[in-house]
Amino acid sequence: xxxxxxxxxxxxxxxxxxxxxxxxxxxxxxxxxxxxxxxxxxxxxxxxxxxxxxxxxxxxxxxxxxxxxxxxxxxxxxxxxxxxxxxxxxxxxxxxxxxxxxxxxxxxxxxxxxxxxxxxxxxxxxxxxxxxxxxxxxxxxxxxxxxxxxxxxxxxxxxxxxxxxxxxxxxxxxxxxxxxxxxxxxxxxxxxxxxxxxxxxxxxxxxxxxxxxxxxxxx
Numbered sequence: 001x002x003x004x005x006x007x008x009x010x011x012x013x014x015x016x017x018x019x020x021x022x023x024x025x026x027x028x029x030x031x032x033x034x035x036x037x038x039x040x041x042x043x044x045x046x047x048x049x050x051x052x053x054x055x056x057x058x059x060x061x062x063x064x065x066x067x068x069x070x071x072x073x074x075x076x077x078x079x080x081x082x083x084x085x086x087x088x089x090x091x092x093x094x095x096x097x098x099x100x101x102x103x104x105x106x107x108x109x110x111x112x113x114x115x116x117x118x119x120x121x122x123x124x125x126x127x128x129x130x131x132x133x134x135x136x137x138x139x140x141x142x143x144x145x146x147x148x149x150x151x152x153x154x155x156x157x158x159x160x161x162x163x164x165x166x167x168x169x170x171x172x173x174x175x176x177x178x179x180x181x182x183x184x185x186x187x188x189x190x191x192x193x194x195x196x197x198x199x200x201x202x203x204x205x206x207x208x209x210x211x212x213x214x215x216x217x218x219x
Contacts, residue, residue: 006030007074012111019198051092065103074111089141112159115139117182158210163218169193175217183218
């Protein structure tokens with residue numbers, strides 16, 4: 001498939017890029033700085049800044065997306081230390097959605113967060129006592145992005161939330177899938193490696209099973 005991967009140099013983006021290329025997909029990798037991207041016959045690099053309300057930037061992103069079989073958004077608005085992380089994240093995804101619709105992209109897969117998963121009916125991870133303050137702005141922003149996607153009527157989207165702990169590890173290909181509820185193991189832990197997260201995302205790309213839905217995974 002011909003994929004545009006937005007945020008290809010980030011923590012999750014790198015794992016998704018490797019998984020997609022290893023499966024033979026052609027990837028246009030979009031990032032602020034593309035210097036660290038690997039040399040690969042199936043890879044095309046595009047430098048771009050996502051976010052803001054610049055019509056030229058929106059048009060440029062739409063041009064990059066046009067003709068793709070799918071887009072994957074692993075957008076990081078400057079990292080957890082960005083003081084405007086929440087607003088920048090929401091603005092970035094608004095631009096990505098607008099560009100995807102303008103370009104007529106058949107599918108948009110979004111690298112989501114775990115904060116909006118439920119630990120009990122009507123109770124989300126983000127709202128539990130002890131949720132780390134340093135992650136709150138980003139988690140609230142991704143909850144807002146999910147809400148906006150659920151109101152979307154034109155775009156075919158999928159939002160994949162990781163387990164509570166998304167860690168470096170092995171690519172096992174063995175994990176459980178769920179819906180809106182946080183998955184935990186027998187010891188009460190909720191963990192997935194970033195490599196297996198990438199497996200699940202590319203599985204969904206190749207065999208769509210969660211059109212206009214959020215889903216999650218964990219060991």
